[in-house]
Amino acid sequence: MTGVTKPRIESIDLLRGLVMVIMALDHVRDYFHYSAFYFDPGDPTQSTLPIFFTRFITHFCAPAFCFLAGISAFMVGKRKTRSELSRFLFKRGLWLVFIEMTIVNFAWYFDVYFKSPGLLVIWSLGVSMIFLALLVHLERKYILLISLVLILGHNLLDTLHYKGNVWWAILHQFEFFKINDDVEFVVGYPLIPWIAVMSLGYCFGTFYDPGYDPLKRKKLLNLTGLSSLAAFVILRYSNVYGDPVPFSDYGELSKNLISFFNPSKYPPSLSYLLLTLGATFLFLAHTEKLKGKAVEFLSTFGRVPFFYYILHLYLIHAAALVVAELSGFGWRLMILPDWVTETPALKGYGFPLWVVYSVWVAVIALLYPWCKKFDSYKKANKDKAWLSYF
Secondary structure, three states: HHHHHHHHHHHHHHHHHHHHHHHHHHHHHHHHHHHHHHHOOOOOOOHHHHHHHHHHHHHHHHHHHHHHHHHHHHHHHOOHHHHHHHHHHHHHHHHHHHHHHEEEHHHHOOOOOOOOEEHHHHHHHHHHHHHHHHHHHOOOHHHHHHHHHHHHHHHOOOOOOOOOOOOHHHHHEEEEOOOOOOEEEOOOOHHHHHHHHHHHHHHHHHHHHOOHHHHHHHHHHHHHHHHHHHHHHHHHHOOOOOOOOOOOOOOOOHHHHHHHHHOOOOOOHHHHHHHHHOOOOOHHHHHOOOOOOOEEEEEEHHEEEEEHHHHHHHHHHHHHHHHHHOOOHHHHOOOOOOOOOHHHEEEOEOOOOHHHHHHHHHHHHHHHHHHHHHHHHHOOOOOOOOHHHO
């Protein structure tokens, strides 16, 4: 039984580790890339293909991680009653919301006054777990139906805008809220359709039951992945539905590619999810039998994602603080009043793209030994319940 289950879990850890490593590239770009302070890397009129690709590859991180969190919830549920799983997800969700508003928010800004609090990716994962804690009491077919309705149909809400309504923003609208002259609050990750991505992953967890035929699972993931990517191409090219920002023909191949492969992420459009989850399905279909040092290296990060996430934020920001001081801008500018790339005083700071990639590699290399040690500690202390929150 162990021999059958282990490769399936490792394929999930591999993908989770890969997206965590790739995610760090985007965060390094935010704090170290010269152009990040001047234009959006997804702007076809200003960006270049190398800059856009550096951003594009990280689009896959949040959907894949959220989806895998749903699969992991299903696996945890195999060892618990439905009520126990519900309580576990609820408590873990509250914990993640708390971490977002404290440790994570501070990591982004290093501001002890918390002038720019935000509901970002960790918050969305936490609240998605809280919703999943309720959904697990339903039959799986109803969870799947709810998930598909929200993912496929949520762009019908794009025409509804309620400026200044925080509850609507939390549900489906990226928005900033001015609390007072000093504090600005952002809803960066509206819940719809993120909650459905996690619950969809929970439904897919069925295919990772020990007795499920691996060949059948591979065929299903391939079919779902290819269908999703085909639907993305059709919807994106036709502009009939699926994204509030349509694909535009700029009459130049590089600009057209940037426009085509840059669907809306805040909130994630149907096109965005078809592209990113389609690739996720295909990756899972073809990696169950992969082995070797590279697989083990990436899987290490995938087994300790929360630990890695917190460390990488503080390491990147601390490194940027030191570099800002050494480059003449002063470390105080990295005590941020706003999102780093929205800080006017930092224009002129930063480095070429090759430096960004070099810093990224250094960050991963520095974090690996610590993640390896924590992974070993978790394996040796499976009886410690508190470790399930890390």
